[in-house]
Amino acid sequence: MNQIGFQIEHCRSNCSKSACEWNGLLEALRSKLVDLKINETLEQKFHPILHHHLPKIGLAGCPNGCSQPDIKDFSISGYVNPLITDAPCLQCEVCVRSCLEGAISLQPKGISIDKDRCLSCGNCQRVCPSGTLTRGESGWILRLGGRVGRHPRFATFIGKVSTIDEVVQWVYKTILDYMENSEAQERLTHFLERKTISV
Numbered sequence: 212m213n214q215i216g217f218q219i220e221h222c223r224s225n226c227s228k229s230a231c232e233w234n235g236l237l238e239a240l241r242s243k244l245v246d247l248k249i250n251e252t253l254e255q256k257f258h259p260i261l262h263h264h265l266p267k268i269g270l271a272g273c274p275n276g277c278s279q280p281d282i283k284d285f286s287i288s289g290y291v292n293p294l295i296t297d298a299p300c301l302q303c304e305v306c307v308r309s310c311l312e313g314a315i316s317l318q319p320k321g322i323s324i325d326k327d328r329c330l331s332c333g334n335c336q337r338v339c340p341s342g343t344l345t346r347g348e349s350g351w352i353l354r355l356g357g358r359v360g361r362h363p364r365f366a367t368f369i370g371k372v373s374t375i376d377e378v379v380q381w382v383y384k385t386i387l388d389y390m391e392n393s394e395a396q397e398r399l400t401h402f403l404e405r406k407t408i409s410v
């Protein structure tokens with residue numbers, strides 16, 4: 212049984228594709244969630260506490276999702292939007308080739324980005340040699356209620372936030388809500404499913 216009452220699966224260290232620095236968020240989550248004493252509280256509530264009562268969190272530095280966040284109770288993925296600046300474009304098309312979504316095209320007046328296709332992964336911003344493309348707004352995409360098993364489901368999109376504190380508060384309050392308001396023997400995933408149906 213997990214002794215600290217939660218699991219966090221995260222990216223490999225020093226991945227060059229990370230859209231957001233996630234180590235600080237990992238430490239902040241660990242530190243804050245320990246305060247909840249999840250194991251002790253759920254042990255009293257459910258006795259015995261079982262694996263499916265414990266929160267699973269997937270933390271990914273970019274939309275590639277190597278830590279499989281979208282099949283976890285809490286899905287957290289870093290994103291960074293591309294920003295087109297006034298720096299002259301060299302028309303090299305490196306950004307076009309870097310975009311796995313086919314979201315960038317070269318037009319007579321410069322590059323164009325299809326926002327509906329863009330996943331805000333950051334690839335194009337890292338390779339542009341001129342600074343025409345650079346980092347824009349960044350933050351974290353939050354999803355809730357993913358799972359595998361007999362009735363698998365992907366986590367439901369909740370929203371985007373820009374700071375680590377907002378992510379930590381969201382996870383903390385949702386787990387607290389579960390500890391205080393779940394029904395008898397209710398699994399965390401079913402509690403979260405109830406919460407996300409109306410989103």
Ligand code: SF4
Nearest residue numbers: 222226272273276277
């Ligand atoms: S999710 Fe992105 S940042 Fe994390 S390991 Fe995969 S490619 Fe790297």
Ligand code: SF4
Nearest residue numbers: 310329330332333335
């Ligand atoms: S951020 Fe990623 S998906 Fe969006 S345009 Fe750049 S390379 Fe393509």
Ligand code: SF4
Nearest residue numbers: 300301303304306339
């Ligand atoms: S935006 Fe940058 S990478 Fe893209 S074509 Fe222009 S100079 Fe090249």
